[in-house]
Amino acid sequence: MKRVVVVGSGFGGLEAVTQLDTLFDRNPNVEILLLSDQNYLLFTPLLPQIASSFTDPRHIIQAVREIRGKRKFVFRREMVRAVDTAIRRLTVDSGSIDYDALILAPGSRTEFFNTPGARENSWDYKSLQQGVELREHIIDQCEHADHTLDAATRQTMLTFVIVGGGYTGIELATEMRDFLFRYAAKTYRGISASEIRLIVLEALPDILRGIGPKLAAHARKRLHVSGIEVRTSTRVTRVNKCSVEINGNEMLHADTIIWTAGVRAIELIEALPGPHDRIGRAIVNPQLQLGDHPEVFVIGDSAAAINAQEAPRVAPVAIEQGRVAALNVAHLWKCEPLETYEYASKGMLVSLGMNYAVVNVAGFQVSGYFAWLFWNAVHLYKLVGLKKQVQVAGDWILGLIFPRDAAIVREPKGCNICDKRQ
Ligand SMILES: Cc1cc2nc3c(=O)[nH]c(=O)nc-3n(C[C@H](O)[C@H](O)[C@H](O)COP(=O)(O)OP(=O)(O)OC[C@H]3O[C@@H](n4cnc5c(N)ncnc54)[C@H](O)[C@@H]3O)c2cc1C
Numbered sequence: 128m129k130r131v132v133v134v135g136s137g138f139g140g141l142e143a144v145t146q147l148d149t150l151f152d153r154n155p156n157v158e159i160l161l162l163s164d165q166n167y168l169l170f171t172p173l174l175p176q177i178a179s180s181f182t183d184p185r186h187i188i189q190a191v192r193e194i195r196g197k198r199k200f201v202f203r204r205e206m207v208r209a210v211d212t213a214i215r216r217l218t219v220d221s222g223s224i225d226y227d228a229l230i231l232a233p234g235s236r237t238e239f240f241n242t243p244g245a246r247e248n249s250w251d252y253k254s255l256q257q258g259v260e261l262r263e264h265i266i267d268q269c270e271h272a273d274h275t276l277d278a279a280t281r282q283t284m285l286t287f288v289i290v291g292g293g294y295t296g297i298e299l300a301t302e303m304r305d306f307l308f309r310y311a312a313k314t315y316r317g318i319s320a321s322e323i324r325l326i327v328l329e330a331l332p333d334i335l336r337g338i339g340p341k342l343a344a345h346a347r348k349r350l351h352v353s354g355i356e357v358r359t360s361t362r363v364t365r366v367n368k369c370s371v372e373i374n375g376n377e378m379l380h381a382d383t384i385i386w387t388a389g390v391r392a393i394e395l396i397e398a399l400p401g402p403h404d405r406i407g408r409a410i411v412n413p414q415l416q417l418g419d420h421p422e423v424f425v426i427g428d429s430a431a432a433i434n435a436q437e438a439p440r441v442a443p444v445a446i447e448q449g450r451v452a453a454l455n456v457a458h459l460w461k462c463e464p465l466e467t468y469e470y471a472s473k474g475m476l477v478s479l480g481m482n483y484a485v486v487n488v489a490g491f492q493v494s495g496y497f498a499w500l501f502w503n504a505v506h507l508y509k510l511v512g513l514k515k516q517v518q519v520a521g522d523w524i525l526g527l528i529f530p531r532d533a534a535i536v537r538e539p540k541g542c543n544i545c546d547k548r549q
């Protein structure tokens with residue numbers, strides 16, 4: 128009996144495990160095991176809509192066991208702590224697991240670039256839990272600001288800073304704008320739109336790198352018109368509990384600082400033998416194998432394929448690499464020539480909130496309402512399963528007709544006022 132282990136139930140890992148299942152469907156001598164610390168697939172493109180109460184958190188995840196259906200692969204909810212490539216063994220919380228082939232797809236974590244105070248004092252935005260916590264915090268800030276009389280305190284409560292002008296930062300900023308200006312400023316009688324400040328800070332000269340200079344400039348104008356301040360060539364040099372220091376000489380006061388400025392490979396990947404790139408990703412060959420360990424494949428956000436280091440860290444890249452890695456496990460065991468991963472851009476789609484998006488697909492650059500409809504259609508189509516598609520479509524339709532659902536359901540975290548109460 129041979130065992131292939133896949134680590135991570137994200138886009139790359141699930142593609143790999145479902146491909147393996149098809150490839151080894153009739154082979155009783157192959158065990159396919161998926162290990163992941165979370166028992167669901169998170170559809171990250173819709174994560175910004177959690178912070179703005181536009182989409183229900185449960186609607187953008189799908190349980191692994193539901194995706195598995197009648198497939199034969201085994202799933203275990205396990206955190207993988209270490210990989211011993213010399214003896215082909217994984218250390219997990221409940222013991223150890225041996226493998227004959229391994230596909231590593233554990234994604235990435237946030238990179239704070241050693242900025243003092245950033246890790247402790249800013250909101251990270253990568254997981255569903257962080258999305259839900261930020262949602263509660265934003266609503267909580269509105270609740271407090273509604274009756275706070277001191278002008279300076281109100282201003283700090285109603286200033287929201289997003290560090291990073293990539294697609295995550297911009298989509299999050301526009302979702303928060305929709306919530307704050309279209310809902311909070313109208314519903315909270317003590318808050319007026321003129322008091323709300325939403326600021327995006329970007330260290331590079333441009334936002335939305337990768338979408339093309341024309342669309343990036345257009346998006347920037349659109350953000351400005353809709354009330355979002357964008358400051359480029361602006362480096363955050365320190366993050367305090369209620370302020371950020373900019374370029375070492377300017378202080379911006381805000382109770383909410385969200386960090387979307389960079390990603391890095393997780394420690395498990397950084398500890399693998401062989402070369403790594405500057406953000407800790409394992410450098411793999413064009414067949415996605417790890418240097419001296421041809422039975423170990425690394426894919427998705429964790430990998431830098433030597434022939435495609437410019438590939439962005441996005442879902443389509445992880446999915447394609449998952450497919451190639453699964454095929455290569457089968458080829459390896461049959462002593463056949465291996466497939467090569469080739470990067471081909473699938474374009475870039477960025478929502479700028481309600482009714483507007485910028486899209487660059489196959490050389491076509493479009494912006495506006497129809498681009499937004501296209502963005503919605505593509506993301507709805509990409510959701511796994513009819514149930515999720517119906518749930519998300521339902522959320523969107525209800526969001527167009529009714530006000531946002533702004534009830535706080537859990538005690539908010541990191542609030543200066545609520546924390547004193549506890
Ligand atoms: C807010 C946000 C918005 C995004 N928007 C888009 C978008 O619009 N379009 C797009 O293409 N991409 C988007 N991305 C990027 C996209 O999500 C990633 O590129 C993609 O998920 C990478 O896939 P992956 O399989 O490498 O990792 P992931 O999908 O991150 O999956 C990693 C999996 O590994 C598990 N895991 C991690 N460590 C361990 C461990 N030690 N043991 C066991 N399991 C572990 C995790 O729980 C997770 O299940 C976005 C990302 C974020 C954070």
